[in-house]
Amino acid sequence: MASYAMSALIITNLSRNFGGLQAVSNVSFTVEAGERRLMIGPNGAGKTTLFNILSGALAVSSGSVVLFGRDITRLPAYARARMGLARTFQITNLFPRLTVLENLLLALLAAEEEAHSPYRPVRANYSLIHRANRLLDEWDLGAIAGKGAKEIAYGQQRQIDLVLALAARPKVLLLDEPTAGLSAAEVVRVVGMIRSLPRNITILMIEHDMDVAFELADRVSVLHQGHLIAEGGVEAIRNHPQVREIYLGLDDE
């Protein structure tokens, strides 16, 4: 079936429990290639657990994950990354004592065959460094290339987090609350970055900020206590009775 093979991500009957706690219950959905799918739901709904399962950081208890036709359910996390599945983290996860440029070099080297070679000093690899600089310039971040990653502003750290995930030209991008902890101006910047991403990247994004979520989404999936309770376009979800009930009184700031 041609359309089957084209779906970016097919999640089928995914479950994950921790001892007695059912974190994710029988979740199934399909994300089409190029789609912007937003995952929303109250705290503890299982969104980050689901992400960790998709990226391979956590094993499933049952169910399957298929990435562009390949079953990756048992594949180790690093192998999924090599297949084009990239992610960002809820808490910024950079290489703190390296410079921003070095952070990027590591991201670019991962995709190269030369990552395995013990020789050829990185500092002399001008073409690689040039590419890293260009990538930073594309996002107007060239000025901080030489700064230590832990020394730049938090907002810029979140942006670099995103750039690192983009460096290997992923096919599917998992964004875990990319605007968390950002000021209004920084949120605008990050949302702009995400919106400008080309459609050959499929995006699955967790977001708490409803405005951001509805602004970026093609479709929305709603998780509650580990279950997928609703899925649809922005308007459908906005007016969905169960969704409104869950969020009643939980107005997003």
Place this chain on the structure above:
Amino acid sequence: MMNFWLIQTLNGISFGMLLFLLAAGLSLIYGLMKVLNLTHGSFYLLGGYVGLAVLHLSGSFVLAALVGSFAIAAIGAIMERFFLRRLHLQELPQALLTFGFLFIFSDLATVIWGTNPQTIPKPTILAGALQLGGFFYPYYRLFIIVLGLIIAAVLWWLQDGTRLGAMMRASVDNEEVARALGINVSLLFTLVFGFGAFLAAFGGVMGGPIVGVYPGADFDVMLLGFVVVIIGGLGSLKGALIGGLAVGLLDNFGKVFFPELALFTIFAPMVVILALRPAGLFGRE
């Protein structure tokens, strides 16, 4: 023939009880404070030496055991309060600090008590042997086994049945919340560290008549203690007991059958556990 196996098994179990004392302290300290106490072997050794000194002065084994254990417990508490606490939550610096103290105590011991190996004489009440079927077995070793079981039971009760145990569990789970609830976590840390030292030193005195007190005992005993927690799981009391008995038996039979390669009999099970269950039989993480 049967007697031989019985005797060796009992030897292994009695030695295993000493190891349990050591491992229990290690696990308690790690379980609560996430500190890998590399000084633990020193506590054992110092306990033995101080106990021996007290025994020479007073003639009382009981006094030796008590003074030895409490003195070293005090040293441990001081070490925690004035040194370890400054490195709170820094795992590697803390381990290195305890590493440093290991060498300090090791060298000081040779300065104070010399380099000759010594033994602690058994208390006269326990100096004899019990007739068990076709052979005689030393009262002292039987005493160690019984004492070990009693201490295990007490530790279990402390951990599961008292408020102290509950406070410890709370502090492990979430220190901030524990403090907010009014638990004096800092004091708890000092007490537990001191208690761990107490157990090790007590083991040192009790082990004196069996294992002896000699330079290098700190390193030897530390290794065995580590093997116990590697096999049993770091942070688990059950693991300390089962692991202690296992290593005690393995070490004993190893020395009997392969005197030159005794450490292989410990090495092999350690490798197996690491290969199959890296966290130990009852460990978490």
Place this chain on the structure above:
Amino acid sequence: MSTPYSKQLGLRPRLGPIAVVATVALLALPYVLSTYHLGLVVQMMIFALFAMSLDLLLGYAGMPSLGHAAYFGISAYTTGLLALRLSLNVWLALPAGLVLAGLTALLFGLLALRTRGSYFLMITLALSQVVWGIAFGWRSLTGGDDGLPDVPRPALGLHLPWSLADSTPFYYFTLVLVALALSLLVGIVASPFGYALRGIRESETRMIALGYNVWRYKLAAFVLAAVFAGLPGSLYAYYNRFVSPDYLHVARSAEVLLMVILGGAGTLIGPAVGAVLIVLLENVISAYTDRWLLLLGIIYVMVSLFAPSGLIGLLREFRPWRATP
């Protein structure tokens, strides 16, 4: 080495001129120093390499090991035994030591690398102590506590007018081998592999998310560090003409770890400086007192409390350097 992008890759101290001066000095030393002092420099070179091998593991890959002496000692015993019992020449005995050190590290790495943090520390220590215990107890093979005396100096098998039994030729022999190993280490640390190790040190989860097979890198670092520890071990065996369980003892692991931390982990040159200082200190102290281990312990306590980034860390207060290559 300064490139157009130096600033973006982090400032480094200008080592070029220092390296030149150091090389000239090292080549000229035999003409200036007494045999005793020359021997001291040989020891410094040996331990500098030993410390740098641990730096690869601890400073670059972020994997602290309390049992690094195991590989130093295994290589020393292997080389010593082959040279002594089988009269093998250095071209066989030395590499054999490195191979055995590497294989041991492969086994130990496979066992230890499934753990982290304190567990990992404890396992590296325990495994190393077991090796010590085996060396100590297996008298028929290793001579036990008495060690292996009369290990012959390396026979090059070439018909040269010098013998490595003399101190000056042995000095140059050591210098050449250590320099070779050092250049290899520098190359590794500057390479993509070296950068990957730094990434692993900074954030394993990020490295995995970027597609790196982190476990394999850590194992490779573990084995490489062991091989680079084996070379100084075998050299030390040749130098002393003697191998004993002391080569493998916890105290040896503690010394080399202190060299790395004191000098500053993750810089290669820091640990080398640390090694020079510790060797000097030990030689001076041992002339007056037996209390070396006491001093070692005290320095440990001081360093962990007051200077966990070592001397380089203190120097950085004045200049915002990071690392060499």
